[in-house]
Amino acid sequence: MTVTLADVAARARVSPATVSRVLNGNYPVAASTRERVLRAVDDLDYVLNGPASSLAAATSDLVGILVNDIADPFFGIMAGAAQTEIGGPGDGSGRAGGEKLAVVCNTGGSPERELTYLTLLQRQRAAAVVLTGGAVEDPVHQAAVSAKLAKLADAGTRVVLCGRPPLPDGEAVVAALAFDNRGGGRRLTEHLLSLGHRRIGYVAGPLERTTTRHRLEGHRDAMRAAGLLGGGTGAAGRPTDGYDEERLTVHGPYDRRSGYDATLELLRREPEVTAIVAANDTVALGACAAVRDRGLRIPEDISVAGFDDLPFSVDAVPALTTVRLPLFEAGARAGRLAMGKENPPPGGIATIAAELMVRGSTAPPRA
Amino acid sequence: MTVTLADVAARARVSPATVSRVLNGNYPVAASTRERVLRAVDDLDYVLNGPASSLAAATSDLVGILVNDIADPFFGIMAGAAQTEIGGPGDGSGRAGGEKLAVVCNTGGSPERELTYLTLLQRQRAAAVVLTGGAVEDPVHQAAVSAKLAKLADAGTRVVLCGRPPLPDGEAVVAALAFDNRGGGRRLTEHLLSLGHRRIGYVAGPLERTTTRHRLEGHRDAMRAAGLLGGGTGAAGRPTDGYDEERLTVHGPYDRRSGYDATLELLRREPEVTAIVAANDTVALGACAAVRDRGLRIPEDISVAGFDDLPFSVDAVPALTTVRLPLFEAGARAGRLAMGKENPPPGGIATIAAELMVRGSTAPPRA
DNA sequence: CTGTTAGCGCATTCAT
DNA sequence: ATGAATGCGCTAACAG
Numbered sequence: 001m002t003v004t005l006a007d008v009a010a011r012a013r014v015s016p017a018t019v020s021r022v023l024n025g026n027y028p029v030a031a032s033t034r035e036r037v038l039r040a041v042d043d044l045d046y047v048l049n050g051p052a053s054s055l056a057a058a059t060s061d062l063v064g065i066l067v068n069d070i071a072d073p074f075f076g077i078m079a080g081a082a083q084t085e086i087g088g089p090g091d092g093s094g095r096a097g098g099e100k101l102a103v104v105c106n107t108g109g110s111p112e113r114e115l116t117y118l119t120l121l122q123r124q125r126a127a128a129v130v131l132t133g134g135a136v137e138d139p140v141h142q143a144a145v146s147a148k149l150a151k152l153a154d155a156g157t158r159v160v161l162c163g164r165p166p167l168p169d170g171e172a173v174v175a176a177l178a179f180d181n182r183g184g185g186r187r188l189t190e191h192l193l194s195l196g197h198r199r200i201g202y203v204a205g206p207l208e209r210t211t212t213r214h215r216l217e218g219h220r221d222a223m224r225a226a227g228l229l230g231g232g233t234g235a236a237g238r239p240t241d242g243y244d245e246e247r248l249t250v251h252g253p254y255d256r257r258s259g260y261d262a263t264l265e266l267l268r269r270e271p272e273v274t275a276i277v278a279a280n281d282t283v284a285l286g287a288c289a290a291v292r293d294r295g296l297r298i299p300e301d302i303s304v305a306g307f308d309d310l311p312f313s314v315d316a317v318p319a320l321t322t323v324r325l326p327l328f329e330a331g332a333r334a335g336r337l338a339m340g341k342e343n344p345p346p347g348g349i350a351t352i353a354a355e356l357m358v359r360g361s362t363a364p365p366r367a
Numbered sequence: 368m369t370v371t372l373a374d375v376a377a378r379a380r381v382s383p384a385t386v387s388r389v390l391n392g393n394y395p396v397a398a399s400t401r402e403r404v405l406r407a408v409d410d411l412d413y414v415l416n417g418p419a420s421s422l423a424a425a426t427s428d429l430v431g432i433l434v435n436d437i438a439d440p441f442f443g444i445m446a447g448a449a450q451t452e453i454g455g456p457g458d459g460s461g462r463a464g465g466e467k468l469a470v471v472c473n474t475g476g477s478p479e480r481e482l483t484y485l486t487l488l489q490r491q492r493a494a495a496v497v498l499t500g501g502a503v504e505d506p507v508h509q510a511a512v513s514a515k516l517a518k519l520a521d522a523g524t525r526v527v528l529c530g531r532p533p534l535p536d537g538e539a540v541v542a543a544l545a546f547d548n549r550g551g552g553r554r555l556t557e558h559l560l561s562l563g564h565r566r567i568g569y570v571a572g573p574l575e576r577t578t579t580r581h582r583l584e585g586h587r588d589a590m591r592a593a594g595l596l597g598g599g600t601g602a603a604g605r606p607t608d609g610y611d612e613e614r615l616t617v618h619g620p621y622d623r624r625s626g627y628d629a630t631l632e633l634l635r636r637e638p639e640v641t642a643i644v645a646a647n648d649t650v651a652l653g654a655c656a657a658v659r660d661r662g663l664r665i666p667e668d669i670s671v672a673g674f675d676d677l678p679f680s681v682d683a684v685p686a687l688t689t690v691r692l693p694l695f696e697a698g699a700r701a702g703r704l705a706m707g708k709e710n711p712p713p714g715g716i717a718t719i720a721a722e723l724m725v726r727g728s729t730a731p732p733r734a
Numbered sequence: 735c736t737g738t739t740a741g742c743g744c745a746t747t748c749a750t
Numbered sequence: 751a752t753g754a755a756t757g758c759g760c761t762a763a764c765a766g
Binding site for chain 2: 002045047048049050051052053054055060061062064069070071072073076077079080083084087099101102103104105106108113116117119120121122123124125151155255256282285286288289292311312314315316317
């Protein structure tokens with residue numbers, strides 16, 4: 001019923017092997033016979049059987065891109081950029097030549113689903129896998145992921161990390177592109193400190209996420225350097241200077257609502273807060289709404305800052321002070337790395353700079 | 368080197384067929400032998416070979432979700448919702464049982480890439496395909512897509528449309544979930560008219576897109592009913608009542624920048640405009656920025672409205688008047704339809720209602 | 735309930 | 751430059 005390679009071969013009066021060769025283009029074929037074959041393909045409307053092809057070749061043209069939340073532009077931008085590099089521009093014929101099938105898989109931030117997708121990709125003998133965004137820090141899960149990635153790499157799958165810190169045992173990955181979340185977080189808080197803020201509330205992301213931790217650490221680095229914090233991360237705790245960091249930190253998911261609720265909570269705990277730093281721009285938007293609903297002005301009464309510099313942040317009112325991450329560039333680079341179109345950075349690890357964007361949502365505190 | 372089903376069979380002292388049966392669970396197997404097989408699978412760390420399995424079974428567990436722009440939450444929300452229904456909750460084992468691999472493919476709005484992805488999915492013998500968002504109206508391309516979908520359906524792939532109008536020849540699709548873009552557009556403009564607006568600028572989406580056309584038609588329906596428009600779509604043109612619709616309509620992509628630029632252009636063409644209707648919320652955000660940059664207030668000087676009611680719209684300042692589309696619900700339903708978990712609507716077509724959300728960005732024009 | 739037997743459709747040796 | 755033959759790893763009848 002369905003037309004196969006043999007049918008094409010028969011119609012073109014060549015052997016199946018020859019058809020295979022022109023389709024894959026990895027082998028010299030006389031121009032005339034190629035023409036004949038191609039015509040037969042079109043005549044018969046033949047479409048290669050992917051599974052059969054993958055079985056015989058022991059590899060597929062599938063490339064998986066894992067994201068934590070597909071509804072979040074943070075991931076959408078990276079994934080889209082990666083897909084651009086992987087899928088190729090398309091030849092316009094719709095015939096789908098040597099293209100890779102770049103597909104994005106939404107883990108929803110769930111470790112189980114991440115593992116499941118990885119297994120599914122492994123099962124499909126994926127050509128490459130790109131993991132985007134922060135990792136869950138649970139040691140058991142991390143070990144499981146590392147083991148899975150090692151197996152994937154072993155089977156010839158190229159593994160690339162984008163916006164995620166390198167693996168403890170980085171041998172399995174082609175490259176890791178990590179954002180400088182810590183440095184960005186530090187510079188953002190330094191900016192607030194330089195404006196004169198001292199009581200700064202922090203709406204952090206979900207617990208046990210590398211992104212959350214690094215941004216928060218950057219914030220606390222800056223606070224500590226300003227003498228506003230007691231014992232630092234991992235250091236022996238000594239009494240804090242007037243208020244403790246835990247009280248001014250609230251954790252929650254990376255969404256608008258979390259920013260809203262957490263900000264109300266911070267305002268309740270510490271009415272004297274003059275600035276709110278949010279885990280990311282989406283959270284910051286929620287924070288802004290909460291501040292306004294409490295009848296306070298931004299930035300006159302309270303400064304608010306975000307992270308990522310998503311496209312909508314510049315249109316917020318007032319425009320959001322934030323930390324810019326080159327999401328598109330990083331995603332595109334990850335895509336090229338996954339395709340072997342670009343050489344990995346030295347040591348397989350690259351840290352991507354984060355740039356402070358000062359805009360209207362931050363200003364000196366009231367006297 | 369790589370462990371196969373036969374290895375598992377040998378270790379469990381059963382036949383390969385039995386292993387296959389426990390793995391697929393579609394066949395009665397004694398509990399004791401199942402245990403034995405499962406243990407062997409774990410011991411050997413066996414992972415099913417997807418291509419081989421798909422080849423033999425003549426179907427794969429891949430489900431494709433096509434989106435126009437993965438960086439746009441409009442698509443991200445639908446795709447994420449669909450994926451939730453398709454991927455299943457994950458069994459937590461990471462072993463990946465009878466799961467489907469829901470993957471999203473980003474066409475970037477390009478007809479060629481859409482076709483390419485469809486071919487790739489066809490090649491993979493995908494179990495189902497979900498097409499989201501508006502379609503390109505070019506007849507040649509539409510015919511090509513229809514033909515491709517017919518072939519997919521023919522090969523047993525379930526095709527579902529989500530947020531896209533039904534195909535002319537709808538036989539190929541399981542179901543089409545269409546948004547009532549026209550009705551939503553009409554009600555939005557009626558709202559503005561009822562506030563007293565008469566000179567309304569329209570920032571439309573890209574040309575030749577169903578979504579663009581339907582929303583614009585709804586707008587013009589309302590304008591015409593109010594006697595503010597000349598000859599309508601397809602009707603014989605008669606002189607318009609004071610100004611022509613073309614002059615108050617600017618087309619552009621569905622992005623922030625388009626909204627910004629188009630709004631400046633509208634303001635230049637017709638300084639007396641009292642309201643701007645944008646193709647969607649993202650565009651509306653750009654429009655707001657342009658209005659402000661021109662020194663005008665929202666909504667006192669100019670009202671602005673969007674479409675979709677994306678999560679950030681309620682946090683805009685002032686909150687955006689818009690038309691709410693139940694993106695998540697629609698995506699989830701499309702996912703269930705694709706999995707055959709839900710019965711198609713009568714005739715395979717369902718129109719999904721759009722709800723007007725009146726918020727702070729619209730108000731009566733100045734006297 | 736379990737084993738045996740045949741392919742699924744293609745890529746790839748090895749010849750020629 | 752092309753053809754012939756082999757097997758990739760699994761599922762699906764069919765037996766039993």
